[in-house]
Amino acid sequence: MKIAIQGIPGSFHHQVALNCFGNDAEIVGFRTFEEVAKSVANGHCPYAVMAIENSIAGAILPNYELIDRYGLWIMDEYYLPISHNLMALPGQRIEDLTEVRSHPMALLQCKKFFQDYPKISLIDDVDTASVAQRIGEESLVGIGAIASKTAAAIYQLEILAADIQTVKNNFTRFILLCSERKPADFLPNKASLKLTISNEKGSLAHLLTLLSAHDLDLSKIQSIPVIDEPWNYSFFIDTVFDTYENYQSALAAVRAHGGGIKIFGEYRSRKEEAGIVFQPNIASR
Numbered sequence: 001m002k003i004a005i006q007g008i009p010g011s012f013h014h015q016v017a018l019n020c021f022g023n024d025a026e027i028v029g030f031r032t033f034e035e036v037a038k039s040v041a042n043g044h045c046p047y048a049v050m051a052i053e054n055s056i057a058g059a060i061l062p063n064y065e066l067i068d069r070y071g072l073w074i075m076d077e078y079y080l081p082i083s084h085n086l087m088a089l090p091g092q093r094i095e096d097l098t099e100v101r102s103h104p105m106a107l108l109q110c111k112k113f114f115q116d117y118p119k120i121s122l123i124d125d126v127d128t129a130s131v132a133q134r135i136g137e138e139s140l141v142g143i144g145a146i147a148s149k150t151a152a153a154i155y156q157l158e159i160l161a162a163d164i165q166t167v168k169n170n171f172t173r174f175i176l177l178c179s180e181r182k183p184a185d186f187l188p189n190k191a192s193l194k195l196t197i198s199n200e201k202g203s204l205a206h207l208l209t210l211l212s213a214h215d216l217d218l219s220k221i222q223s224i225p226v227i228d229e230p231w232n233y234s235f236f237i238d239t240v241f242d243t244y245e246n247y248q249s250a251l252a253a254v255r256a257h258g259g260g261i262k263i264f265g266e267y268r269s270r271k272e273e274a275g276i277v278f279q280p281n282i283a284s285r
């Protein structure tokens, strides 16, 4: 079973793919999230794991756009506790480093730590683990990586500072994607949607009131531009609900008020299971 991820062994995506699909899964690494989305849409990989938001750094907005554009289906979610570590070639000290490279989301999560090291430039790179791999393979002196302890072990780097993320309790929420909606043998209590409303005074307030009147709890709302209609916006919404009926009647009310709805996925909230190894519900998919 092929699972598409952005990254290589030692990356957080790789860890999540192993946690969710087991050690026998064939994990296929890509350099960009766009290639990941494409590989699921064109059938090369039946499933993908994709980071969507982090508790310190916030949402990865471009990934919402990819799910929308490639018409992918969110079938599950997974919360991974994230510990970032500064690492370099054995023998290097923090004072020797002039550059630290990592995935942009990882750099954002560790910005505060580097305030004490103004001589170090922080540089965006492909993913956490591939920087660690490059430093090891090319014996790069003066360059550090921010990555997992697993990456340090695989690529034989020394950890100079552990747990350097701004707050210790740091989670990234990942979503599990497939190419299309399949019949579910479970009752969802969470959905990811795109809602489009007319750009009129009070229309967003009205939409939120409608959702709240049907007991929908919004766990996320994010506005994104409608690219072919300048200054008009759609809203990506994650909502958690007690009953599927409430959710359906909320959607019916939004439609009745002229709102457009695209459903990206209906699944079970995994927040309370954060950090616990689990099997995704893929038996019937």
Ligand SMILES: O=C(O)C(=O)C[C@]1(C(=O)O)C=C[C@@H](O)C=C1
Binding pocket: 006, 007, 010, 011, 012, 013, 014, 051, 054, 082, 103, 105, 106, 126, 127, 128, 129, 172
């Ligand atoms: O670079 C990695 O190791 C990743 O898996 C990417 C990623 C992300 O996309 O947010 C995953 C989790 C962390 O939030 C930092 C980076």
